[in-house]
Amino acid sequence: MKNLYQFLMILSVCALYGGVLGAQPTCDNPTVIINDDFESYDLGALGPQADHWTTWSGNEGGAEDGNVVSNASASGTQSIFFQGAAGGGPQDVILSLGDRDTGMYLLNWNMLIADGANAYFNLQRTTTPGQEFALEVLFDTSGIGGLFVGAGNPFLFEYPQGEWFDVRFVIDTDNDMVTLFIAGNFIYTWPLSWISNDTNGMGPAFGAVDFYDLDGFTFFWVDDVYFAQIPPAAPGKYCYMAIPIDTAGTYTVDEVSCFGAGFQVGSGGFAGAWYEWTAPDDGVLSLSTCGAGVDTRVWIFSGGCSELNLEGINDDRCEMVPDGDLYASYREVLVTAGETYLICWDDRWEGTGFDFELGFTAGDAEAGDFCETAIPVEANDTVMVDQVNGDAAVTGPIIGTSSFGTPTPYSQSEWYSFTPTSNGMMGVTSCGLTTEDTRVWIYTGECGFDGLILIADNDDNDSCGAQAYIPAMPVTAGTTYYIEWSHKYEDAAGFPWILQFEPEVNTTEQELFEQAFRLSPNPATDVALLSFELKEPAVLQVRMLDMNGQEVYHSSTAEVQQGSMELRVSDLPKGIYIVSATDGQSVMNQKLIVQ
DSSP, rough: OOOOGGGHHHHHHHHHHHSSTTTTOOSSSSSEEEEESSSOSSSSSGGOTTTTTESSSSOOSSSSOOOOEOOOOOSSSOOOEOOTTTOOOOOEEEEEEEOOOEEEEEEEEEEEEEETTTEEEEESSSSSSSSSSSEEEEEEESSSSEEEESSSSEEEEEETSSSSEEEEEEEEEEEEEEEETTTEEEEEEEEOOOOOTTOOOOOOOOEEEEEEESSSSSSEEEEEEEEEEOOOOOOOTSSSGGGGSSSSSSEEEEEETTTTTBBBBBBBOOOOEEOOOOSSEEEEEEEEEEEEEEEOOOEEEEEEHHOOOEEESSSSHHHHHHHOOOTTTTEEEETTEEEEEEEEESSSSSEEEEEEOOOOOOOOOOTTGGGGEEEEETTOOOOEEEEEEEEEETTTTHHHHHHHHTTTOOOOOEEEEEEEOOOOEEEETTTTTTSSSSSEEEEOSSSSSTTEEEEESSSSSSSTTTOOOOEEEOOOOOOOEEEEEEEESEEEEEEEEEEEEOOOOOOOOHHHHHTTTTSSSSSSSEEEEEEEEEEEEEEEEEEEEOTTOEEEEEEEEEEEEEEEEEEEEESSSSSSEEEEOOOOSSSEEEEEOOO
């Protein structure tokens, strides 16, 4: 059996043979309808071997059918393989799910797309193909995918080429909602009744998945197909069923269960406990399970269930509280008056119930505790960090379903900003200034997980041990650079650091032309090589003159930008010569000693 479904192994076998089909599904015991790992099939055409697999035309066993192969698998030894032909097809394989217009379902499979290849599937409204396309998903040859649903532009995402990844749907026909995850990452939530190019479909129902070969670049495998009915969406279990919170205070999560986690799912983190809160004023929202005695992880979003714009995440931070639980969570985010925020506690580590505290402080946030309140610094300043205690770290940004090797869920940080008035070279360092273990990250862009672009980082520099050092790197006038100093665990002691900046020296066209040439060896006895790399292509005139001004060599080039030419000097008298080059506007003169 496959790794992702080991906890459902016994249930799956029973379901396939009718043992629990009459039972009502629960979160711990879904009603498994299909659990197909392709291990029991013979190699070759799939359709004749399984009732739930067929083709678009209904003709099984031919070129249109899926092929069971043993050359790749997510686990075990077998999978089904798709390879397109020029012009599309011929494979057009239908996974029949039954006509479903009531109930809630979990549908997922593993997928491998070869490097430089594409893949495609769609969701059919009914088991009879061609009635209506409820959605389409295209994986292109560059590692970018697109979800085509509704009337707008496709929802784009990245996927890992050449690696197995999971495709996961949570489908709620009763509430007309569907959520898609690709490679464990949230893509979008939308009404099931939408279609691939409009918002007006036949209704909230589905019946089949269609895997189709687009063209000669289609090359992919599918494995571990799993389809189950799960319990109806209950309050708090899914984003669109989030429980409203009106005021700051302590709230109780009975349990974190079912399949409604919000942003990333993986080995854990499938289940969620959802709440929504509307900010009464501008200020700082805080969430805490410190002292709850449970290993928790919390996500905070803006933008509603469809978009889920990440505002903050925390896994383990409660060692800040005396006798606090090391594995409990604490996080702060800036909030805007009147905006609604979604809070998701997931089961990455535990699903048992706990109390959490929602706090709110109106007014301006502490300077330096958030990217948005970063403290401006000047060129070549020595800056004193009072204490690393801001609870709005980005540090990466690296968000993962596991915290190991991922600083974001742990860190506290302090934020600074620098906006150069001229181009130049910038570096930051705490080397030799402190004994504290420091880490630094530098970003451009806009504050927020989606807006910041990491351009440099350092933890333990080879030249200064536990301190951090980012050497001089080019920066652009008018661009703001955000500098985040982070600490992995508890409130850290302050320390000094220096922002180094050297403005760019303006260079004339003549100076640039002179710097473009290199003459070697010098002195020379046989041949000297004149190498050049110009700013732009040009026709060069090259001459060599003796100390009396007599020309002893002359050559011209075609239009070139870089290259070299040999200057033979073995027949020339020993002495000093001038090598001259011009593009008609600038002139380069260098001395050459002939020995």
